[in-house]
Amino acid sequence: DIQMTQSPSSLSASVGDRVTITCRASQDISNFLAWYQQKPGKVPKLLIYAASTLQSGVPSRFSGSGSGTDFTLTISSLQPEDVATYYCQKYNSAPFTFGPGTKVDIK
């Protein structure tokens, strides 16, 4: 099965900073990659699908890129409401594995 990894596992940044999270698949998954945001006590929220397509209603400061095995989620200007854990997920074929998550907080 394809394994998903994320780096870093956690980060702390200042408001307004550019933040980048990396997700790597152990095999080629084309662009079948989603990013989710999970705030404490809430279920995940879809941010990006097809590696780079912004889900409706998601702020434009979020962007995704990549294809094949290497993907990134970028927050162009970190806001206080972006404090959350971010997960990537492959969905090219079952199993639809999630990455281990990246916890983002404010410095």
Add this chain to the structure above:
Amino acid sequence: QVQLQESGPGLVQPSETLSLTCTVSGYSISSGYYWGWIRQPPGKGLEWIGSIYHSGSTYYNPSLKSRVTISIDTSKNRISLKLTSVTAADTALYSCARGPDAFDIWGQGTMVTVSS
């Protein structure tokens, strides 16, 4: 507006079967898409349990496959999850979600504790 609502016992005895239901409103599940179950143990990450397509085709996490059954009831517009022989390691928040591709709509989740 499409909404998903999980329901079921909050406490299950070890070695017994966990049974949950996800009721969908605002959309007929027989019309398309696939539906998934995801769980999250307290303080840990997300684990995909399995998915079922509107046609009835199922896909399961290999690590749980021997214990999991997901089914669909189009007459009641709901999806069900059964997990047999549960242990404390199955204690988690269980959520259902809709997937046109990625999971775009989630239920609020239901906490299930395995304990005697």
